Amino acid sequence: xxxxxALSETVSSGKRRERFAFFKEIRKNGKLYxxxxxxxxxxxxxxxxxxGGIVIAFQDFNVMEGIAGSEFVGLRNFEFxxxxxxxxxxxxxxxxxxxxxxxxSTLAAISIAVMLTEIGGRWFKRIAQSLVILPHFxxxxxxxxxxxxxxxxxAGLINQLLAAFGVDxxxxxxxxxxxxxxxxxxxxWQGAGFGSIVYLATIAGINPDIYEAASIDGASRWQKIxxxxxxxxxxxVILLTLLAMGGIxxxxxxxxxxxxxxxxxxxxxxxxxxxxxxxxxMELGDLSMAAAVGFFQSVLGFILVITVNWLARRFSPxxxxx
Amino acid sequence: xxxxxxxxxxLKGAFAGCLTLFAVYCILPFVAVIGNSLTxxxxxxxxxxxxxxxxxxxxxxxxxxxxxxxxxxYGVTIFVTVVGTALAMLATxxxxxxxxxxxxxxxxxxxxxVYFTMLFNGGLVASYLLIAKYLxxxxxxxxxxxxxxxxxxxxxxxxxxFKSIDESLAESAKIDGADDIxxxxxxxxxxxxxxxxxxxLFYAIAFWNKWFEALLYISxxxxxxxxxxxxxxxxxxQFAEQLQAKGLFVDIETxxxxxxxxxxxxxxxxIIFLYPFLQKYFVKGLMVGAVKG
Numbered sequence: 001x002x003x004x005x006a007l008s009e010t011v012s013s014g015k016r017r018e019r020f021a022f023f024k025e026i027r028k029n030g031k032l033y034x035x036x037x038x039x040x041x042x043x044x045x046x047x048x049x050x051x052g053g054i055v056i057a058f059q060d061f062n063v064m065e066g067i068a069g070s071e072f073v074g075l076r077n078f079e080f081x082x083x084x085x086x087x088x089x090x091x092x093x094x095x096x097x098x099x100x101x102x103x104x105s106t107l108a109a110i111s112i113a114v115m116l117t118e119i120g121g122r123w124f125k126r127i128a129q130s131l132v133i134l135p136h137f138x139x140x141x142x143x144x145x146x147x148x149x150x151x152x153x154x155a156g157l158i159n160q161l162l163a164a165f166g167v168d169x170x171x172x173x174x175x176x177x178x179x180x181x182x183x184x185x186x187x188x189w190q191g192a193g194f195g196s197i198v199y200l201a202t203i204a205g206i207n208p209d210i211y212e213a214a215s216i217d218g219a220s221r222w223q224k225i226x227x228x229x230x231x232x233x234x235x236x237v238i239l240l241t242l243l244a245m246g247g248i249x250x251x252x253x254x255x256x257x258x259x260x261x262x263x264x265x266x267x268x269x270x271x272x273x274x275x276x277x278x279x280x281x282m283e284l285g286d287l288s289m290a291a292a293v294g295f296f297q298s299v300l301g302f303i304l305v306i307t308v309n310w311l312a313r314r315f316s317p318x319x320x321x322x
Numbered sequence: 323x324x325x326x327x328x329x330x331x332x333l334k335g336a337f338a339g340c341l342t343l344f345a346v347y348c349i350l351p352f353v354a355v356i357g358n359s360l361t362x363x364x365x366x367x368x369x370x371x372x373x374x375x376x377x378x379x380x381x382x383x384x385x386x387x388x389x390x391x392x393x394x395x396y397g398v399t400i401f402v403t404v405v406g407t408a409l410a411m412l413a414t415x416x417x418x419x420x421x422x423x424x425x426x427x428x429x430x431x432x433x434x435x436v437y438f439t440m441l442f443n444g445g446l447v448a449s450y451l452l453i454a455k456y457l458x459x460x461x462x463x464x465x466x467x468x469x470x471x472x473x474x475x476x477x478x479x480x481x482x483x484f485k486s487i488d489e490s491l492a493e494s495a496k497i498d499g500a501d502d503i504x505x506x507x508x509x510x511x512x513x514x515x516x517x518x519x520x521x522x523l524f525y526a527i528a529f530w531n532k533w534f535e536a537l538l539y540i541s542x543x544x545x546x547x548x549x550x551x552x553x554x555x556x557x558x559x560q561f562a563e564q565l566q567a568k569g570l571f572v573d574i575e576t577x578x579x580x581x582x583x584x585x586x587x588x589x590x591x592x593i594i595f596l597y598p599f600l601q602k603y604f605v606k607g608l609m610v611g612a613v614k615g
Binding site (some may be wrong): 029031032056118124128129135140144146147148151155157158189193277 | 326327329330333334337338340341342344345347348349350351352355356358365366367370371372373412413414416417418420421423425426427428432435436439441442444445446447448449450451452455457468469471472474477501502503506527530531532533534538549550552553555557558582583586587590593594597598601
């Protein structure tokens with residue numbers, strides 16, 4: 001009995017000490033915590049509150065009744081889309097397009113970084129770099145407009161070029177098979193130059209003595225790239241690829257919606273989870289189904305990030321994100 | 323200096339060639355849009371789009387500027403960009419600076435709190451309901467600003483930069499009796515200008531290019547930002563093209579082809595003009611953040 005008392009006493013005094021430490025910390029650094037407050041509140045409202053809204057995915061949600069009043073239906077919303085043929089298509093498109101984007105954007109970004117490092121001429125370098133980064137700073141709606149000048153069936157530049165070689169005009173906007181390639185080219189156009197900055201920074205951080213030693217041993221320029229630069233980029237490549245893979249279930253809504261929009265003819269190859277959810281929300285008004293698809297996506301994405309990071313820590317500890 | 327071999331020089335030449343080609347690939351669509359915005363409607367109908375105009379005219383631009391739509395959209399976008407960037411920088415610095423200090427006991431908990439939002443989110447539907455139904459931010463200009471004030475990615479980039487500042491600087495000021503808020507504004511931020519301009523630029527471009535939020539939440543035409551204006555034009559074009567592809571006769575006489583292109587040019591104008599001056603900031607800033615990160 002007395003032992004119990006002693007135990008509970010130490011527990012409560014431990015708690016008291018903890019609380020005391022908390023107040024001490026607040027008194028000491030109160031103004032610093034005050035500074036973090038606006039940020040913490042913004043994140044609470046716009047990132048954490050919506051997480052609570054996930055409940056909708058398990059409800060037959062009715063806007064009038066709100067979250068509190070809507071009927072709970074368990075996994076019914078999930079059953080619906082798992083059985084629908086759309087699901088396979090949009091999940092497949094999302095994964096396929098993102099895999100293409102990751103592979104080709106990474107390759108292009110690395111190539112640009114290596115080439116920019118190797119070439120001489122300060123001005124040439126600066127101008128080339130400025131030009132290849134520029135597309136990153138225009139919005140996808142502008143990209144869509146630029147693309148229409150190139151791909152328009154009658155007037156487009158590409159079809160005029162084809163005509164000059166005697167090739168028939170291609171109806172790009174009604175031929176879904178061409179779009180994975182087009183989207184990859186657009187993605188490289190938009191992101192490869194900007195993506196190369198991180199690799200440039202990594203290359204700039206490589207100890208120049210290594211290159212010098214290789215030169216003295218008679219290594220050619222190509223050998224130095226092949227055996228010094230590329231291997232030393234490995235950690236960065238893995239890290240960025242992992243980050244990108246964590247988002248592989250998230251379609252690039254901004255890009256695809258701006259470019260493809262509501263062009264039903266192109267859906268077979270371009271409709272991704274995000275555009276589907278958007279339509280379910282805005283056009284069908286089926287909030288519960290849209291929420292269910294979104295939840296499914298978030299959970300898969302989350303599991304993927306954790307797995308990918310675990311793999312990274314196992315095989316290449318420097319590349320792990322956390 | 324070892325003299326370069328022929329193979330090395332060839333490789334260098336090939337790299338310069340590839341880069342030039344890629345740079346042309348990057349810039350060509352811009353040239354095409356600017357070129358075709360400066361030509362006549364008739365020329366496009368007859369010859370299709372051309373890289374450089376055959377018949378010069380500034381009619382499309384005169385037409386845009388004779389209407390108030392573009393000016394109003396410009397006003398909205400400039401307001402969103404200026405106010406948004408200023409508020410975002412304040413909120414982001416105020417969060418990033420304390421988190422960079424080892425003296426802050428609960429910094430890891432707060433770090434994780436921010437980081438977790440990069441791993442998991444509530445999805446579009448919940449955000450939409452929250453903003454449109456519960457917060458009542460539909461059709462207000464603030465819906466384009468407030469939800470975007472903290473970008474975790476930018477926050478961590480800035481925190482990494484603050485971390486690289488010697489902590490003894492803040493400590494000695496503290497001994498002299500300065501409080502933390504004073505230290506942040508008067509000592510830390512002034513010496514962090516390069517990093518601040520990089521992050522500020524990222525925010526500014528994100529605000530300038532906003533259109534998805536407008537698509538979701540804004541139906542009042544007076545609140546359309548520039549990029550959303552382009553999106554509306556684009557979806558009308560796609561609609562017409564789709565009908566044509568289905569073989570339906572559409573009598574949409576679009577004397578507005580050049581006007582659409584001119585509108586596009588006008589929305590990207592400021593970015594293109596400011597770009598050469600700003601470019602050095604984000605390259606340097608990103609390199610600092612990337613190496614330290």
